[in-house]
Amino acid sequence: MSTNFTYFADMSRKGIFSGHIQAMVYDRSKPFNSLPLLPPTGIEEDVDILKKLVSSSRALASVDGKVQRLPNPSMLVNTISLQEAKASSEIENIFTTEDELYKAVSDTIQEGQASPSTKEVLRYRESLWEGYRRIQEKGTIDLDGIVAIFSKIKNTSGGIRPPHSLTVIRRGQSEFRAGEIIYTPPRGPGIVEHLMANLLDYLSDKVDPNTDPLLKMCISHYQFEAIHPFPDGNGRSGRILNLLYLVNKGLLNHPILYLSKYIIVHKDDYYHHLAGVTQAGKWKPWILYILDAVEQTAKLTNQLITNILEQMESTLEHGRETIKWYTKEINELLFSQPYLKPKLVGDRLKIASRTTLNKYFSELQAAGMLAQIKDGREVFYINRDLVKILEG
Incomplete structure (x- = not known):
């Protein structure tokens, strides 16, 4: 224990765990152990971010208001969460057809006969509800809850990846320079755990309590993906965490925001802006991207709800x-x-x-x-x- 404390204290003195925005020399083939702690600085004062925050917040509030008018919100949440599950899995190149997916959820026996891809999509929806249930019970997001989300997505009893795991992110086989390493997440004794503890303190307002929750969601989503705490399933776990955090902070009463569809349409921008924060501390483009995703998704979800209600x-x-x-x-x-x-x-x-x-x-x-x-x-x-x- 004393060894880890000394290690982190030394890193802090060197500014490695500072929250300041700074351009960093980053070798993608080496673990990103210089990932700064939250919060970053100098973001809320940006006029463009503040304007976008206002419009995104209004759009999000309108969705929640419309959901509350439903006679049975859980019924509609269940239907839309299926679409979110499918879209979120497609981002990770896990594909299933609507036909197969709808058949699988219509009956538990049929679900058992579903294809591996369809089962993964269904587990995403189950993970969303598991996380929602835990928030209703505990009133907070904790590490056990995040691990439970991951475990259900991947159907495993595993948890935080061990320090010796040589986890890297590579370009897909269909991409230019397939197999090339594009990111190596932090690793080493206690490093991931330390970063996750800071992230959870940030989400629970033990750190930076005055920042707008929607802005915190944008920042924490990058941080979670950069930490990459699990061997696999981090993208889907992170997108579920976004919804659960909005619920936990009272911005949504139900986890009903079809965010993954926006990311699919603008997938290249998503990864480009993620890399921008990692490689050059460019928070503004990333935050504006996520806020626009929330705003546009809220408008689409509103229209979807309206269409279903009218029908x-x-x-x-x-x-x-x-x-x-x-x-x-x-x-x-x-x-x-x-x-x-x-x-x-x-x-x-x-x-x-x-x-x-x-x-x-x-x-x-x-x-x-x-x-x-x-x-x-x-x-x-x-x-x-x-x-x-x-x-x-």
Whole structure:
């Protein structure tokens, strides 16, 4: 213990763990053990950042207000989180089709038969809910919670990568100079743990308590990705951490922000600005990028919610006019996920009779509210209106 303390004290005296913005000579093939502690300085005074912070905060608040008007926010959060899970996994080059994903979440048996890529996407959503549950229970973000998110994403019992692990980030096989090292995260006895402790102090306001939470999210997202605390799954863990932090600080009541879609569209900029902070201390472009991601994503999410709400109202009106047993509860169930199986409806409505269920679904089909598809012996019912909105 004394050895580590002396080591970190020496690093601090040399300015290696200072929070100052500075250009650094950085060898990408060597561990970035000179990663500065948080907070950086001289950011909040920037006029461009302050202006963007105001517009992003307003957009985010509008999303949260709209979600609160929903009769069952968890239903919609569950649907949108599936899209976020898919998009976040695509950033890491993990691809699955909407069709396969929707089939997998419609039934736990089908999920067990899903492809490895689809299972990874589903684990992302499970990790999001695990983190959300922990925040509701503890009221804070801690290391155990972050490790739990990673463990669920990667389906492992592992945690912080050990100091001897030669973890490096390389260019993808489809990129120019494939295999080239583009970043080597910090490593060594106690280094990652020290950096994570500082990050958690920053998130909990033990450090720099007066900085706007949305600005802190931008800064802490870079720091988490630069620390790269896990052997794998850091990108997805970091994007979940963004949402959970916004929830923890009361900027969102539910983890409903489709941020990964923006990053996919502007993926090159994302990695370019990450590298800019690492190599030259260029915080401003990175912060403006993330704030714009929040603002544009909030607007898209707002429109998505509006479209779903309008479609739900239209479907409810049509259902009541054409099916005598159709209710608001059934209408919400039809919009709980894009693909449905009779068993789900039966369990929710406590209908044990298969004959009755078949009759219900036949009437829903006849009314044009669901469409049937078969995959081998499996039968699914698709809410095509919801699918069209989600994939639009």
